[in-house]
Amino acid sequence: MERLKVEHLSYSYVPGGKKVLKDITFRVGVGESLGIIGLNGSGKTTLSYCLCGIIPHYFKGVMAGRVLVNGKDTRKTPLSELASMIGIVLQDPNVQILMPTVEDDLAFALENYNVPREEIKKRLELVMELVGITAIKDENPNNLSGGEKQLVALASVLALDPSVIVFDESLSMLDELAAKRIIAVMQKLKQQGTTLVVIDHTAKGLEVYDKVFVLEEGRVIRRGPKEQLLQDKLFLNKHKIFF
Ligand SMILES: Nc1ncnc2c1ncn2[C@@H]1O[C@H](COP(=O)(O)OP(=O)(O)O)[C@@H](O)[C@H]1O
Ligand SMILES: [Mg+2]
Numbered sequence: 001m002e003r004l005k006v007e008h009l010s011y012s013y014v015p016g017g018k019k020v021l022k023d024i025t026f027r028v029g030v031g032e033s034l035g036i037i038g039l040n041g042s043g044k045t046t047l048s049y050c051l052c053g054i055i056p057h058y059f060k061g062v063m064a065g066r067v068l069v070n071g072k073d074t075r076k077t078p079l080s081e082l083a084s085m086i087g088i089v090l091q092d093p094n095v096q097i098l099m100p101t102v103e104d105d106l107a108f109a110l111e112n113y114n115v116p117r118e119e120i121k122k123r124l125e126l127v128m129e130l131v132g133i134t135a136i137k138d139e140n141p142n143n144l145s146g147g148e149k150q151l152v153a154l155a156s157v158l159a160l161d162p163s164v165i166v167f168d169e170s171l172s173m174l175d176e177l178a179a180k181r182i183i184a185v186m187q188k189l190k191q192q193g194t195t196l197v198v199i200d201h202t203a204k205g206l207e208v209y210d211k212v213f214v215l216e217e218g219r220v221i222r223r224g225p226k227e228q229l230l231q232d233k234l235f236l237n238k239h240k241i242f243f
Pocket of ligand 2: 044045046169
């Protein structure tokens with residue numbers, strides 16, 4: 001089954017205003033990963049908000065078309081239910097970190113979902129192991145490096161066990177080494193069948209992508225296997241895409 005289905009999606013933040021997304025259609029399957037590349041202002045963050053339901057539940061603009069996660073229409077599914085199916089990792093991990101220790105931070109969302117204590121403990125052990133942050137579980141997240149914070153933000157998304165994860169420029173604030181650690185986790189998630197949508201304008205996550213879309217002014221202007229795109233130097237130069 002398709003994990004993520006986007007059908008003729010268009011969006012404006014204000015009624016009658018500029019269309020920020022224009023007639024976007026695509027599907028991503030189980031264990032498949034899609035890379036979305038686009039310049040600043042091309043609509044990447046708006047698209048990621050639509051994928052995880054922040055649009056239309058939080059932003060009240062005008063959305064046309066639909067987004068289905070595991071067959072469920074985001075428009076008709078409450079955010080709390082969507083959050084356990086599709087997670088989002090943002091560019092700046094600081095906004096996703098809320099509690100005084102790494103472990104408390106990870107437990108926070110699960111406690112809100114009334115997951116039993118024993119179950120929380122088990123899940124967190126697994127997630128911290130997967131992401132490689134077990135050794136820093138008692139640290140204050142504010143004292144960690146940017147890369148470690150991003151791993152904690154990713155772990156807090158993974159704790160909810162979503163089948164789809166969206167990374168919105170999650171690598172762009174990280175140095176090479178920290179980005180490599182996140183990419184290694186992305187690879188593991190893929191092997192476990194998690195569906196990934198990785199939004200970035202750099203080459204950092206390239207090895208993870210199965211297919212790549214190029215977004216320009218709210219439109220998908222190019223789609224296909226990444227090898228094809230990489231060979232098309234003319235297109236890459238024309239659209240200022242540099243790897
Ligand atoms: N909250 C908002 N209200 C109105 N317009 C917005 C808002 N957020 C983004 N936009 C506009 O939508 C367009 C796409 O922005 P965005 O999705 O953030 O692109 P990207 O993530 O690719 O940089 C831009 O023109 C931006 O000014
Ligand atoms: Mg953005």
